[in-house]
Amino acid sequence: MTWQQQDASYHQQSRQHWLSVLACAPYEQVISHWNTLGLDPECEVIRQPEIGLARIQGRVGGTGSRFNFADTTVTRAAIRLADGTTGYGYLQGRNKHHALLIAIADGLLQQRDYHDQLQAQLVAPLASLVKQQHEQVAKQMASTKVDFFTVVRGEDE
């Protein structure tokens, strides 16, 4: 039994997480974290980075029937490592190098020898960075929250 098969659902969740984090983190951050790892695995590009569209669908009323709202640009790539592991990269936007980098990282993250190192030095710091950025925006926006109680005049109510 291989390492990947030990817990398929855990593995899928974990892979879902790293693919999402690597796609959502800013490219500059991904590349600078990647560079510190000093990895340059041999791999074959089986899908050259390709720019295309992904359809964005909304739902009327937020919950109802779907409608085609617009599209977004996306880039995808796929590689195969020397041992046959396939790595995939998908992200919003048109950064081909970013897509390729995700694909390579995805390949390595599926390998026992590299998994822990990449999780610790690439995925985890990027995940906390993304989270931090979201929190930062939320915090800034929270300063615009209206506090109606400050304008209530007791006797009028």
Added chain:
Amino acid sequence: MYVAVKGGEQAIQAAHQQQAQRRRGDLNIAELSVTQIQGQLSLGVERVMTEGGIYDQELAALAIKQACGDQVEAIFLLRAYRTTLPMLFTCAPLNTQKMRVQRRISAIYKDLPGGQQLGPTFDYSHRLLDFSLLAEGLGKPTATQEADASTGSNTEANTEPSLQQPFSRVFNMLEQQQLAKPEVDCAAEPADISRDAIHFPCSRAARMQQLSRGDEGFLLALAYSTQRGYGRNHPFAGEIRCGEVALEICPEELGFNIEIGSVLLSECEMVNGFVQPKEAPAHFTRGYGLAFGFSERKAMAVALLDRALQAQQYDEAITSPAQDEEFVLAHADNVAAAGFVSHLKLPHYVDFQSELELLRKMHQSQHAPCANTGYPSGNPSGQPSKQTVTKETDNAKV
């Protein structure tokens, strides 16, 4: 009828060169970068993305730069680019419930779970020109920068976790009290008007897509007309929210969903005048609008028109332009509209020649005495004949 006209290549080349120079402007002034447009003219970029139909800030900013700021031209550029790309994925439907809300207001409940949060807005400003923006680059901080700085320090103080209270949907509350009918997923595959031309009557999905891509000015004016009495539907801004919504795709080779990024959206839900069906309790009707970025004026206009175009469904008399599906949807697209209006600039030499001939013949028969001047010398027989003339010419065209 069009006749191929050749020539003018050099003139066209020179005209394009002139346009390029006009775009660049005074060479002594630094050139505007796409990054600057993207970062500092964000609302313009967001409109171009919404109506151009692609969420890509850099491309929209580039289009604006190339079009010298002409939004309709920029939208056209983006639409044209869109046709060159393969459609690789369909994202999971936007889950606006999980929006990372930046702005959320409701005009129907003052206190609602999550509260009112203004986010960035022009509302409540006095619309006075801010001359301090003219002084930019002179080394002293502008009023806006100072404002930013002070907001920043405010934020530091407001860091309690209670701020993270989720923004519940206003319509959820109305639905729970049976005051509004929930929007239910009919599970049908939605129409795609960018592939299959729209036919009338059309599905709500086709309508929403066309409205989303529609010209903001046109839709805004029509929405306004409903408020002024042309198809009144008694709207309240139930909820407006702006924020980031994650995009997920499910690549076939993986077989599971992954997040690939997010889009900044404005969503508007209008609460409209109620109906009293026999089989259900009286309830409010509703309209929905969506736009990229902080484009709530567009989202509101779409929501008003989404409701106005449900007139038939509620057995309302269709008396106004805003309720007429074909009128609204067939004329909402500014790329189509600009194209057809612009085509009048194409050579119509032969068409016009035939009209001229027709008119001259009529002059000869009607005003035989003064025909040699080449111009009509007034119409002593009165106005009505002029009406007939116009009509005949129109028929002749057909």
Added chain:
Amino acid sequence: MSIIAPGFNQNVEQSQVCFRQLLTALSEPGTEVTLDQHVGFSPLNSAASQVILCLCDQLTPLYLSPFLAELVPGSDIAQAQRNFTFHCNTKPSSLVNADFAVISSQESIHFSRLKVGTDEQPHQSVTLIIQTDDFTSGPKLTLSGPGIPNQRTVQLGQLHPKILQYLLAPSHPFPLGVDLLFCHQQSLIAISRTTKVELASCM
């Protein structure tokens, strides 16, 4: 485990090169063109594979005849389908619903069941890619029609009688019909629905 082979190295550029060749082939029916941008996904030959890589996308239902795999030992038609799905997002389809179909020149095929378009939308017909053994054997065919000055003579390899019959007497009235792309290794000859085909043997 499914093995995905690489597609075009330079998708845009190589697709354009193929497109240019296909344009020549279809606008000058009977002209042999070379497609040399990809080795192909077995059992499809190089030219047939490139037609699909170049022209197909998520909206083109694709049929690959299982008969092709019987002619190439060790090949797997499902594997080829997976590769096209991977690279072009094509969806596998039945022959009846296909917009693009790849078959062998040796196989019997019911042309009456294929998509041939409608009078309003004649382009909504199938493009039939026929893999053949060579362009030097088989009946000599004389082609005439749009894109052909006077006439052109071609050989398309050994053809199943049904295919030959359709070439000589298409069962669909113009503008309906099927466009045929004959592929051998890296070579392709197109017979468009506007082309009149006659047997040249009596010459």
